[in-house]
Amino acid sequence: KQEVTQIPAALSVPEGENLVLNCSFTDSAIYNLQWFRQDPGKGLTSLLLIQSSQREQTSGRLNASLDKSSGRSTLYIAASQPGDSATYLCALLTGGGNKLTFGTGTQLKVEL
Amino acid sequence: DAGVTQSPTHLIKTRGQHVTLRCSPISGHKSVSWYQQVLGQGPQFIFQYYEKEERGRGNFPDRFSARQFPNYSSELNVNALLLGDSALYLCASSLDPLSRRAEYFGPGTRLTVT
Numbered sequence: 001k002q003e004v005t006q007i008p009a010a011l012s013v014p015e016g017e018n019l020v021l022n023c024s025f026t027d028s029a030i031y032n033l034q035w036f037r038q039d040p041g042k043g044l045t046s047l048l049l050i051q052s053s054q055r056e057q058t059s060g061r062l063n064a065s066l067d068k069s070s071g072r073s074t075l076y077i078a079a080s081q082p083g084d085s086a087t088y089l090c091a092l093l094t095g096g097g098n099k100l101t102f103g104t105g106t107q108l109k110v111e112l
Numbered sequence: 113d114a115g116v117t118q119s120p121t122h123l124i125k126t127r128g129q130h131v132t133l134r135c136s137p138i139s140g141h142k143s144v145s146w147y148q149q150v151l152g153q154g155p156q157f158i159f160q161y162y163e164k165e166e167r168g169r170g171n172f173p174d175r176f177s178a179r180q181f182p183n184y185s186s187e188l189n190v191n192a193l194l195l196g197d198s199a200l201y202l203c204a205s206s207l208d209p210l211s212r213r214a215e216y217f218g219p220g221t222r223l224t225v226t
């Protein structure tokens with residue numbers, strides 16, 4: 001059974017700081033890995049998708065990496081802003097490609 | 113283009129009642145999945161439908177059922193509601209399961225069971 005862990009569970013940083021969110025998983029037989037952002041009480045916004053054959057993806061200030069051999073992914077956020085405050089979830093496409101398995105998320109707060 | 117839409121936004125039900133949640137996928141997407149997110153946890157997979165057929169089912173009791181219509185919209189039904197069914201129910205759409213493309217989520221339906 002795939003288990004996904006995100007560390008830290010919560011993080012508070014001052015504005016402008018670069019930060020790294022971690023996601024680890026137990027089964028490397030994945031199709032892809034997706035990072036999402038969730039604002040309180042809202043749905044999920046897709047940030048980055050990394051296919052299993054890729055090592056990283058970038059979008060603006062965000063960079064996500066994938067290392068299947070070690071069962072790890074990281075989300076790097078450069079020059080953090082208060083608007084980045086949200087919960088960040090990683091999810092792996094597994095089960096024959098028909099379901100996402102999510103971590104419990106990292107709650108990020110960027111302070112002025 | 114409109115994203116994934118869900119209705120209603122919020123819902124309050126009593127234990128033992130039945131509820132129907134609705135989802136419309138992004139135009140051109142033929143696959144719809146349902147997830148349950150309890151407060152403080154990551155979403156849990158309930159169902160996936162593609163071309164009106166069930167393609168996957170998570171570890172949920174038979175009180176949960178779903179269907180997909182010819183226009184690819186979907187309904188999630190929950191019978192005999194329990195307090196533990198209180199959660200945010202999320203719908204996601206994608207082109208098709210085999211494409212391994214990104215899934216896009218709707219805003220969710222907040223269900224409260226009292």
